[in-house]
Amino acid sequence: MKKMKSVPLNEELYNYILERFVPEDSLLNELISETEALNIPLIQISPEQGKFLTLICKLCNAKNALEIGTLTGFSGIHIARGLKENGKLVTVEIEQKHGDTAKKYFEKAGLKDKTEVVISPALDYMKILAEENRSFDFIFIDANKTNYPDYLEMAIKLSHPGTAITMDNMIKNGRVIEDAGDDEDLRFIQLTNDILSKDDRIETLLVPIGDGITLSVVK
Numbered sequence: 001m002k003k004m005k006s007v008p009l010n011e012e013l014y015n016y017i018l019e020r021f022v023p024e025d026s027l028l029n030e031l032i033s034e035t036e037a038l039n040i041p042l043i044q045i046s047p048e049q050g051k052f053l054t055l056i057c058k059l060c061n062a063k064n065a066l067e068i069g070t071l072t073g074f075s076g077i078h079i080a081r082g083l084k085e086n087g088k089l090v091t092v093e094i095e096q097k098h099g100d101t102a103k104k105y106f107e108k109a110g111l112k113d114k115t116e117v118v119i120s121p122a123l124d125y126m127k128i129l130a131e132e133n134r135s136f137d138f139i140f141i142d143a144n145k146t147n148y149p150d151y152l153e154m155a156i157k158l159s160h161p162g163t164a165i166t167m168d169n170m171i172k173n174g175r176v177i178e179d180a181g182d183d184e185d186l187r188f189i190q191l192t193n194d195i196l197s198k199d200d201r202i203e204t205l206l207v208p209i210g211d212g213i214t215l216s217v218v219k
């Protein structure tokens with residue numbers, strides 16, 4: 001077994017990073033408070049993951065982005081902020097209440113023209129996008145885990161060489177190395193990591209920020 005070279009983070013180191021590189025954002029704080037007040041689960045990505053997504057979009061000069069699992073728009077705001085002028089994020093959400101709240105906050109963030117919220121089961125909508133021969137420069141997958149292998153396959157269909165595909169919860173709170181037993185979500189995360197590591201249409205790293213985010217580049 002190889003020796004770990006990374007420095008494990010503690011609260012103080014984590015705060016050091018956030019204080020310098022991920023400034024407080026009053027609009028995002030308001031979004032989180034409203035999400036909580038609406039009794040919508042607080043299952044958005046972490047702030048540093050958000051910054052990471054913004055930077056990836058900028059790095060790949062993304063104009064067209066696709067998100068699977070909008071919730072109330074926290075990650076969507078980060079993605080849309082990283083897109084080029086005239087860029088567009090299409091974000092797919094199954095729950096009307098989540099999507100409506102996201103729309104409200106995209107507007108508040110000045111991102112109305114850069115975002116489109118689609119209320120639909122994500123896999124159905126990805127199939128429609130594929131029929132329309134759409135392709136995206138950046139794709140973020142963060143919805144129900146049991147569809148992750150299918151979302152990944154569709155994401156590759158909806159990509160071009162150089163597209164960045166990212167997936168959240170790939171460490172599953174540290175449980176990814178455990179026996180999944182009856183835990184379906186964990187089993188599908190493990191399966192997806194196996195596919196990601198072997199699929200030769202993409203090159204992937206599991207980056208240990210937040211709950212683990214994979215970054216794949218389509219060859």
Ligand SMILES: C[S@@+](CC[C@H](N)C(=O)[O-])C[C@H]1O[C@@H](n2cnc3c(N)ncnc32)[C@H](O)[C@@H]1O
Nearest residue numbers: 044045069071074075093094121122142143144
């Ligand atoms: C973890 S949350 C997304 C968090 C969001 N990406 C963020 O960081 O702000 C997952 C979202 O996926 C939605 N979802 C679950 N199953 C879905 C499906 N089959 N199609 C579309 N959305 C789905 C849930 O309603 C929930 O809002």
